[in-house]
Amino acid sequence: MNQERVQPPHPQDTAHAVTALTRRLAAAQDAAEIRLALFESVFQVTGARQIALHLLAGETAASHRCDPHEAFRIAPVDPLADSVVRQLAADQAPRFWQRQANSAAAAPQTALAVDAFDSYIALPLAAAGVAVGVVEAFDLAAPENAARQTDTLRHIAAPASLAIHNNLLTQAVHAAQSEQERAAATITRLTADLDSVAASLQQTQAIVDASPVILFRWRSPDGRAIRFDYLSQNIAQFGYDRADFLQGRREWTDVILPEDLRQTLAQLQAYSVGTANSYTLQYRILTHTGDIRWIEDNSNIVRDERGRVAYYEGFVTDITERVAAEAEREHARAELARQARDLQIVTEVSARAASNLDPNLLLDEVVNLVKDRFDLYHTHIYLYDPQHENLVLSAAAGVIGLQMLDEVRSIPLRQTQSLVAGAARGKTAVIENDVYSNPAFLPHPLLPDTRAELAVPILAAEQLIGVLDVQSDKIGHFTPQDAAIQTTLAAQIGIAIENARSFTRAQRAMSDLNELTQSLTREGWENYLAAKGQTATRYLYAADQPDSGAAALRTGELEARTMPATVPLEAALAQPLNIRGQQIGQLAIVPETADVDAETAEIVAAVAEQLSARIENIRLAEQMQMALGQTEEQAKRLAALNDMAAALNAAKDEAEIFAIAAEQTLQIVRGDRVSTAQVHARERTATIMAAAGADVLAPAGAAVSLEGAGALATAVREMRIVSRQETAAAPDAVRSLLVVPLIRANTILGAINVGSTQPDAFDQNAENLLRQIATLVAATLENRQLLNEARQRARREQILRQITARVRSSADADTIMRVAVQEVGRTLGRKTVIYLDDSRGA
Numbered sequence: 001m002n003q004e005r006v007q008p009p010h011p012q013d014t015a016h017a018v019t020a021l022t023r024r025l026a027a028a029q030d031a032a033e034i035r036l037a038l039f040e041s042v043f044q045v046t047g048a049r050q051i052a053l054h055l056l057a058g059e060t061a062a063s064h065r066c067d068p069h070e071a072f073r074i075a076p077v078d079p080l081a082d083s084v085v086r087q088l089a090a091d092q093a094p095r096f097w098q099r100q101a102n103s104a105a106a107a108p109q110t111a112l113a114v115d116a117f118d119s120y121i122a123l124p125l126a127a128a129g130v131a132v133g134v135v136e137a138f139d140l141a142a143p144e145n146a147a148r149q150t151d152t153l154r155h156i157a158a159p160a161s162l163a164i165h166n167n168l169l170t171q172a173v174h175a176a177q178s179e180q181e182r183a184a185a186t187i188t189r190l191t192a193d194l195d196s197v198a199a200s201l202q203q204t205q206a207i208v209d210a211s212p213v214i215l216f217r218w219r220s221p222d223g224r225a226i227r228f229d230y231l232s233q234n235i236a237q238f239g240y241d242r243a244d245f246l247q248g249r250r251e252w253t254d255v256i257l258p259e260d261l262r263q264t265l266a267q268l269q270a271y272s273v274g275t276a277n278s279y280t281l282q283y284r285i286l287t288h289t290g291d292i293r294w295i296e297d298n299s300n301i302v303r304d305e306r307g308r309v310a311y312y313e314g315f316v317t318d319i320t321e322r323v324a325a326e327a328e329r330e331h332a333r334a335e336l337a338r339q340a341r342d343l344q345i346v347t348e349v350s351a352r353a354a355s356n357l358d359p360n361l362l363l364d365e366v367v368n369l370v371k372d373r374f375d376l377y378h379t380h381i382y383l384y385d386p387q388h389e390n391l392v393l394s395a396a397a398g399v400i401g402l403q404m405l406d407e408v409r410s411i412p413l414r415q416t417q418s419l420v421a422g423a424a425r426g427k428t429a430v431i432e433n434d435v436y437s438n439p440a441f442l443p444h445p446l447l448p449d450t451r452a453e454l455a456v457p458i459l460a461a462e463q464l465i466g467v468l469d470v471q472s473d474k475i476g477h478f479t480p481q482d483a484a485i486q487t488t489l490a491a492q493i494g495i496a497i498e499n500a501r502s503f504t505r506a507q508r509a510m511s512d513l514n515e516l517t518q519s520l521t522r523e524g525w526e527n528y529l530a531a532k533g534q535t536a537t538r539y540l541y542a543a544d545q546p547d548s549g550a551a552a553l554r555t556g557e558l559e560a561r562t563m564p565a566t567v568p569l570e571a572a573l574a575q576p577l578n579i580r581g582q583q584i585g586q587l588a589i590v591p592e593t594a595d596v597d598a599e600t601a602e603i604v605a606a607v608a609e610q611l612s613a614r615i616e617n618i619r620l621a622e623q624m625q626m627a628l629g630q631t632e633e634q635a636k637r638l639a640a641l642n643d644m645a646a647a648l649n650a651a652k653d654e655a656e657i658f659a660i661a662a663e664q665t666l667q668i669v670r671g672d673r674v675s676t677a678q679v680h681a682r683e684r685t686a687t688i689m690a691a692a693g694a695d696v697l698a699p700a701g702a703a704v705s706l707e708g709a710g711a712l713a714t715a716v717r718e719m720r721i722v723s724r725q726e727t728a729a730a731p732d733a734v735r736s737l738l739v740v741p742l743i744r745a746n747t748i749l750g751a752i753n754v755g756s757t758q759p760d761a762f763d764q765n766a767e768n769l770l771r772q773i774a775t776l777v778a779a780t781l782e783n784r785q786l787l788n789e790a791r792q793r794a795r796r797e798q799i800l801r802q803i804t805a806r807v808r809s810s811a812d813a814d815t816i817m818r819v820a821v822q823e824v825g826r827t828l829g830r831k832t833v834i835y836l837d838d839s840r841g842a
Contacts (some may be wrong), residue, residue: 015350015488017044018155019343022336025163031055034167035074038135038160039066045152046121047141052077054085055133055164088124089131094153095122096146119143123153127165128328135160159339162332169329176322183213184298187315212237212318218252219311226252229311237318239288257284257292272309277301282319294323335481342485345373349489353496357503363395366493370470371397377473378447380404381458381493382411382420383466389413391424391467400446411442418442420467423455427464429483430455433476452477456486460494468493518582525584525619575601575608579616587611637769640668641776648780654678657784658689661752661777666692668773669766671754673734676777677704678750679716679741686712686751693755715739716748721767721774725759736761740770742778749781 024037035053042051043066054063063085067073088095097108097120108120117138125133135157140146215232231242244250256264260283271279281297299314349369356362363381371379380396393409396402415421417440423430433452435441441453452472458465468490472478577585587608589600644664651657658676666674673693677686688702698704706713715722721740726733734755742750752774756762803823807816821833 015343015346015492017041017152018159019340019347021156022159022340022343025159026333026336026340028163028167031164031167032074034160034163035064035066036072038156039068039072039074041156041160042135042137042153043068043072045156046137046149048121048137049117049139051138052136053133054136056089056131085122085134085136088122088134092124092126092131094124094150096120096150098143098146100143119146121146121150121153123150123157125157125161125164127161127332130165132161132164132168159336162336166329166332169325169332173322173325173329176325180213180296180317183211183317184315187211187213187215214316215314216316217311217313220309228252230313238285238293255285257286260284271301275307277303278314282323293318294320339481339485342374342481343488346485346489346492349373350492350496353493354499356496357500359497359500359504360395362496362500366496367395367397367401370468370489374470376470377449378471380469381466382424382469383497384413384424384464385410391420394466403446404444415442416440419453419455420469423457424464424467427457427459427462429457429487431478431480431483433478447471449473451475454478454482454486456483456490458490458494458497460498465494465497514581521579521582521584521616525582575604577608577612577615579612584612584615634765637668640664641769641772644668644773645776648776651780651784654781654784655689657777657780658750661773662690662692665752665754665770665773669738669754669762669769671738671756671761673753673755675753676750677712677753679706679748681748686716689750711737711739712751712753715741715751719743719746719748721771723762723767733757735759738762738766738770740767740774742774742781744778744782749778752777 021037021041025034028034028037038053039051042048049067049069051066051068052063053066063077064074065077095108099118108122119138119140121137121140123135124131125135135153140149142149211234213232214235214237215230216228217230218226218228220226227248228242228245231245233242235242235245238255240250240255245252253261253265264281264283267279267281278298278300280299282294283297284292284294287293296317296319297314298317299312301312302310304310349366352369353362353366356365363383367379367381370376378397378400380401381394382391383394384390385392390410390412393404393407396404411418411421413421413424419430419432419435419438419440419442422440431452431454432438432441435443435450435453443450450471451474454470456468456470458468468486470478470486574586574588576583577587587604589604644660647660647664648657651660658678662674662676665671665676671693673691673695675691675698676689678689679686684706686704686706688698688700688704690700691698704712706716711722711724719741721738724737726735726737734757736756736759738754740752741748742752752770754762754766754770803820806819806823
C-alpha cells in the first residue's frame with residue numbers, strides 16, 4: 001500500500017503538536033475520544049499504516065486497532081496473553097524493529113492482526129508511576145527517522161498517559177460515588193423504617209455492620225457536647241469501641257483533627273441555627289492508632305414543633321481514598337495545565353526568537369521573555385567560544401543582567417565549580433534545587449537570592465552553541481518536567497541563533513559582494529573613460545535644433561555635441577544613471593517651465609533605468625573587445641620574448657647580447673629609441689653598449705656618469721624601474737622615458753633605456769614587459785659571465801697541472817727552478833726570475 005510520506009516534525013512543530021493534543025485530551029469526555037486523539041497524533045508523527053492501543057487497567061482495559069488510511073476506523077482486537085505488550089508495560093522502555101535492519105530477529109508477536117509489516121515502534125504509557133497501556137505503530141512511512149519519531153512520541157505519550165490515567169480515576173470516583181449513593185439510599189430507607197419495622201432490625205443491623213458506612217443518632221443538649229443515642233458497630237474500622245461514645249467516655253470532638261475542629265463546629269452551628277434539614281460535611285479525624293482519615297458526614301436535622309434541633313441522624317463514610325484520588329486527579333490536571341502553559345510559552349519564545357535575525361537582540365529578548373513568562377528569579381545565556389574554550393556571558397535579564405554583562409564574565413569549559421560548565425561538557429540539563437549544598441555551584445554577588453538553578457545546553461546539530469541558565473529564589477523549584485521544557489526551548493534558541501548567525505554572515509557576504517561589484521563597476525568606468533582620454537562627457541540635445549537629431553536617426557551614428565562636465569546646467573529634473581548601486585552619470589531635463597509633472601518624472605526614471613543598462617552593456621562589450629585586442633597583443637609580445645631569448649642564447653659575447661637587447665626591446669615595447677648600457681659600479685659610470693631607433697642621442701661606446709638625479713642614475717642607485725615624463729620643445733624630443741636596471745644577485749650589470757616622443761606612451765603592460773626583458777637579459781649576462789669565469793678557471797688549472805708535471809719530472813734543484821721559470825714565463829708571456837734568500841748564511 002502506498003503511504004503518504006511523513007517527515008519528522010520540527011522541534012517547534014513538536015511543541016505545537018503536544019500543545020494541541022494536550023488541549024484536545026483536556027476536553028475529552030470518555031475513553032473513545034482519548035483513543036481517537038492519540039491515534040491521530042501518532043499518525044501525524046509516524047505515518048504508520050496501522051496503529052494499536054492497549055489499555056491495561058480499569059473498565060477500559062482492552063486493545064483497539066486503528067486504520068488511519070480508512071478514515072481512522074477503530075475496531076477492538078483480542079490481545080495475546082504473553083505478547084510484547086505485557087513485556088513493554090513491565091520494562092517501561094520503547095522498542096523499534098525494522099525488517100531491513102533486524103533481519104536476523106523475528107518480527108514482534110503482537111495483538112494486531114496484520115499479515116506482515118516491515119517496521120514497528122512500540123511505546124509504553126505510564127502516569128504517576130503506573131503502566132496504563134502501550135501504543136504500537138506498524139509500517140512506518142519513514143522508518144529511517146525512528147529515533148526522532150520515538151522522541152516525539154515520548155512528548156505525546158506524557159499528556160496521553162495522564163489523560164488515560166485521569167479517565168481511570170474518574171471512573172473509579174464515579175463508581176465510588178454510585179456505591180455511596182446506593183448505600184446512602186439503603187441506609188436512609190432503613191433508618192426511616194427503623195421505628196416501624198422492628199422485625200427487620202436485626203437484618204438491617206447486619207447490613208449496616210457489614211458496610212463501610214457508620215450510622216449514628218446524636219443530640220447536643222447544651223449545644224457543645226455530643227451525646228450518641230445510637231452508633232453502629234463498624235466504628236471499629238477506626239479502632240474505636242462504640243461503647244466509649246455511647247457511655248460518654250469519649251467525645252466525638254476528641255476524634256476530629258484539631259486543625260479541622262473549629263471550622264467543623266462552626267459549620268455545624270450554622271446549619272443548626274438556620275432552617276436547613278440536612279447537611280454534608282467533610283473533615284479529617286484521627287484513628288485510634290493516630291492515622292488521619294477523611295470522612296464525609298451526611299446528617300439529617302430533626303427539629304421539634306418549634307423548629308429547634310431535637311437530634312441529628314445520618315451516616316459517616318470513609319472517603320480517604322476518594323479524596324486522595326481527587327487530589328491526584330487535581331494534581332494531574334494542574335500538571336497538564338502547567339505543561340500546556342509551558343509549551344505555549346516555548347512556542348511564543350521560539351516564534352519571537354525565530355523572527356529576530358540580530359543575534360544580540362535575539363538573546364536579549366529571549367532571556368527577558370523566559371524570566372517573565374516562567375516567573376524566574378534570573379535568566380542568562382552563555383555562548384561558547386571554541387577558540388578559547390570559554391563560555392562567555394552574552395545576555396542577561398533585567399538591570400542586574402546589564403551589570404553582569406559589563407563585567408565581561410566568562411567561565412572556562414573545564415571549570416569544575418560551575419553548573420553551567422557541567423551542563424556544557426555533558427550536553428545535558430543539570431538541576432540543583434539547593435545550590436548552597438552543592439560545591440559545584442558558582443555564586444554571583446549580584447544574585448544573592450539564588451536558591452535553585454537549572455542549566456541547559458543550547459545545541460544545534462549536536463554542536464554546543466551555549467548554555468541557558470535559569471535561577472529561582474525558592475529551594476526545590478525545578479522538576480524534571482522543567483528540565484524537559486527548558487531543553488526543548490534551548491533547542492529552539494539554538495536553531496534561532498544559528499539562523500541569525502547565518503543571516504548575518506549572508507548579509508555581510510552580500511554587503512561585501514555589493515561593495516566589490518560597485519568597486520569593479522567604478523573601476524571599469526574609470527578605465528573605460530581613461531582609455532578614451534576623458535573623465536566625463538556631457539551630451540546636449542536642444543529641442544529647437546531638430547536637424548541634428550534627425551541626422552543621427554538617419555545615419556545611425558551619434559552626432560554628439562560634447563560639453564565639459566563642469567559647465568553648469570539648470571535642470572528642473574535630474575535622474576541619476578545607476579549600475580549596481582554605482583552612479584555613472586545623470587539624465588537631466590531642462591523644460592520650458594519650472595514645474596515637472598509626475599508623469600514626466602516617471603517617464604524620465606524609466607528611460608534612465610533602461611539607458612543605464614544599455615550604456616553598461618555597450619561599455620562591457622567595448623572593454624571586452626579591448627581586452628581581446630590586448631590579449632592578442634600580449635601573445636605577440638610573448639612570442640617576441642621567446643624569439644629574443646633564443647637570440648640572446650646564440651650571442652657570441654656580451655657586446656652582442658647588449659645589441660640584441662636593444663634591437664628586440666625596440667620591437668617589443670614599441671618605443672622610438674632604445675639603448676643598453678653596461679654599469680661600472682666602482683667608477684660610478686656606465687658605457688652605452690648598443691642603441692636602436694631613430695635619432696639616437698648617445699652612440700655605442702659613449703660614457704655616462706651615474707651621479708646626479710637622471711633617470712639612469714636613479715634606476716641604478718635605487719635598483720628599480722623608473723618612468724618619467726619629460727618636457728621638451730622639439731617635436732622629436734623624448735617625452736616619455738622608461739629605464740629598467742639589469743640585476744642579478746643584488747648586483748647591477750647594466751640598464752635598458754626606452755624613450756618615446758609621445759607623452760604617457762608607456763602603460764603598466766609596457767613596464768611589465770620591460771621587467772621581463774630585463775630579467776631575461778640579466779640572466780643571459782650572468783650566465784655568460786659564469787661561463788667565462790669557468791673557462792678561465794679551467795685554463796689556470798690546466799697550466800698548474802702542466803707546470804707541476806714538468807717540475808716533478810726533474811731530479812735536482814737547479815733543474816726544477818729552471819723548468820719552473822721557463823714554464824711560468826712561457827705560459828704567462830712574462831719575464832720570470834727566481835731569487836733564493838741566503839740572508840741566514842745558508
